[in-house]
Amino acid sequence: MTRRNSIKMAAAIIAMGLVSAFVVTNLLLQSATTNKLHSPLQHDVQTNIRRLADATTPLYAIESDAKPVRLKPPPPPPPPASSIQEEEQQRQEGPFDPDSYAYLIIHYHKTGHDLSRQLRDFLILAGEQHLNGEPASNNRENTFAHRNHEENTGCPRAMTLSPGIVHVQAAPNFFCDTNLLAEYLLKNDNAFKEKMGVKVIHLVRNPFDLAVSNFIYHTQWPTPELWVKTVDPCTEELWFGSQSLKSMVGPTLLVGGEDPIMTSQDFDSLHNVCTGLYRTSKKSKEWSYYTHLRHLESRRALMLATTHMMIQGVSGGDLLRMANNVIKLRQVQQLEDQIRIANHMVPHKEQSSKERMIQVMTLSMKQFTKEPYEATLRFLDFALEDAVGMEAKERIAREYEQSYREKLESGNEHITADKEILNGEKVNIVEQKASLQRYLRRHEVFGRVLGNVERLVQDSLRDSGSDI
Numbered sequence: 001m002t003r004r005n006s007i008k009m010a011a012a013i014i015a016m017g018l019v020s021a022f023v024v025t026n027l028l029l030q031s032a033t034t035n036k037l038h039s040p041l042q043h044d045v046q047t048n049i050r051r052l053a054d055a056t057t058p059l060y061a062i063e064s065d066a067k068p069v070r071l072k073p074p075p076p077p078p079p080p081a082s083s084i085q086e087e088e089q090q091r092q093e094g095p096f097d098p099d100s101y102a103y104l105i106i107h108y109h110k111t112g113h114d115l116s117r118q119l120r121d122f123l124i125l126a127g128e129q130h131l132n133g134e135p136a137s138n139n140r141e142n143t144f145a146h147r148n149h150e151e152n153t154g155c156p157r158a159m160t161l162s163p164g165i166v167h168v169q170a171a172p173n174f175f176c177d178t179n180l181l182a183e184y185l186l187k188n189d190n191a192f193k194e195k196m197g198v199k200v201i202h203l204v205r206n207p208f209d210l211a212v213s214n215f216i217y218h219t220q221w222p223t224p225e226l227w228v229k230t231v232d233p234c235t236e237e238l239w240f241g242s243q244s245l246k247s248m249v250g251p252t253l254l255v256g257g258e259d260p261i262m263t264s265q266d267f268d269s270l271h272n273v274c275t276g277l278y279r280t281s282k283k284s285k286e287w288s289y290y291t292h293l294r295h296l297e298s299r300r301a302l303m304l305a306t307t308h309m310m311i312q313g314v315s316g317g318d319l320l321r322m323a324n325n326v327i328k329l330r331q332v333q334q335l336e337d338q339i340r341i342a343n344h345m346v347p348h349k350e351q352s353s354k355e356r357m358i359q360v361m362t363l364s365m366k367q368f369t370k371e372p373y374e375a376t377l378r379f380l381d382f383a384l385e386d387a388v389g390m391e392a393k394e395r396i397a398r399e400y401e402q403s404y405r406e407k408l409e410s411g412n413e414h415i416t417a418d419k420e421i422l423n424g425e426k427v428n429i430v431e432q433k434a435s436l437q438r439y440l441r442r443h444e445v446f447g448r449v450l451g452n453v454e455r456l457v458q459d460s461l462r463d464s465g466s467d468i
Contacts (some may be wrong), residue, residue: 135276
C-alpha cells in the first residue's frame with residue numbers, strides 16, 4: 001500500500017470509526033480523567049468512543065464553523081503486491097504534496113520569534129520557486145490567539161489550520177484533552193482542498209538557558225518590550241475569572257505516576273519566591289517589574305523573572321506552557337498510533353513517522369545557533385520531503401547560515417549572546433550567564449522543576465533525531 005493510500009485509509013478509519021478503537025480507551029481515559037474541562041459536546045471517553053464506533057458521526061464533526069473532515073470509507077484492501085509492484089506504485093504516486101498538509105510553527109518567548117518567521121519564509125520561498133506557490137502564508141503574526149483558549153474546552157480559541165498554509169503561532173494553550181486536540185489539529189476549513197494531515201514544527205529551548213536569556217533580555221536599557229513596566233509578576237492572572245495557569249497545566253504536569261514534572265506545592269513555593277522579592281521594601285514599594293529587574297541583585301532579579309515565566313498564564317508562563325505542549329503533542333501522536341494498531345495498520349518502521357496524520361518535529365534554538373546549516377536542512381527535509389530537490393534545500397540552508405552570521409556580527413535585539421548588557425548597578429549581566437544558570441540548577445525548586453522540564457525537552461529532541 002502506498003503512503004498516500006495508507007494515510008487516506010487511516011483518516012477514513014479514524015473519521016468513520018471502528019469498534020476496535022476501544023483499544024485506546026485507557027489512553028483516552030488517562031487524558032479525560034486528568035482534565036476536568038468538558039465541551040458542550042461532552043468530549044469525555046465514552047462519548048468519543050461511541051463516536052468512533054458510530055459511522056454517522058465523523059470524529060472531527062466538532063463545535064466549529066469550519067468544514068469538518070469528511071472522508072469516504074476505506075476501500076477494500078488490495079491483493080498482496082510484490083516489492084517491485086509496490087515500488088512502481090510509489091513512483092506513479094509522485095512526490096510529496098505540501099498543498100495537502102497544514103504547517104504549524106510553534107515558538108515561545110525566547111525560543112525563536114524571529115526564527116519562526118524565517119522558517120515560514122523558507123517554505124514560502126521554496127513554494128514560489130518550485131511548487132507553484134504552495135505552501136503559502138496567511139500573513140498573520142499569529143494564526144490564533146496566543147496564550148488564550150476556549151473556556152469550555154481548553155483548546156486554543158479560533159484554531160483552524162488550513163491545508164497548504166504555513167501557520168506561525170506563539171505560545172498556544174494546548175489545555176484540552178488529547179482526543180479533542182487531535183480533532184482541532186486535523187479539522188479542515190477548506191471545502192476545495194483535501195487535508196491529509198498537519199506538520200508541526202515545535203521550537204523549544206533548554207529551560208535553564210531560556211530562563212537566563214529571558215532575564216537578560218528584559219533587563220536591557222531601553223527595554224525592547226514596554227509591558228515589563230506595567231505587569232505585576234506575582235498577582236495571579238486568570239482566564240474567565242477563575243482559570244489559572246496552575247489549574248490548566250496541572251492535569252498534564254502534576255500527574256505522571258511516580259515522576260511528575262512538578263507538584264501542586266511547587267506552584268505555592270514559586271508564588272512565595274515572587275512575593276518575597278517584589279515590592280518588599282520602602283524603597284521598592286513603587287518600583288515597576290522592570291525596575292526590579294534592573295536594580296535587584298542579579299540572582300534575585302533572575303528568580304523574579306523566572307517565577308513570572310512559570311506562574312503567570314496571560315503575560316508569561318511559557319516555561320511550563322512549553323512543557324505542557326511537548327507532552328500534549330506526544331500524547332496526540334500516541335493516540336493516532338494506538339488507533340492505527342487497533343485497526344491493523346502498522347507501517348514499516350522507517351515510514352511510521354511519515355505516515356502519521358499528525359507529524360511533529362521538535363527543534364531547539366541551540367541547533368540553529370550551533371549548526372544553522374544542518375538545522376535548516378533538517379527542517380526543510382521534514383517539511384517538504386521530496387517535493388523540493390536537495391540542491392534547492394541546500395541553497396536555502398546556506399543563505400540562512402550566512403544571514404545568521406551577519407546578525408551576530410551586526411547585533412540584533414533578539415540575540416543577547418556576547419553583548420554588553422548593564423543592569424542598573426552597572427554590572428554586565430551577560431558575563432554572569434554561566435553562574436546564573438548554575439544558581440538556578442542548585443536552587444531547591446527551580447533546579448528540580450526546570451531539571452524535569454529539561455529532561456522532557458531533551459527526550460522530545462531525541463525523538464526528532466537530534467543530539468543537541
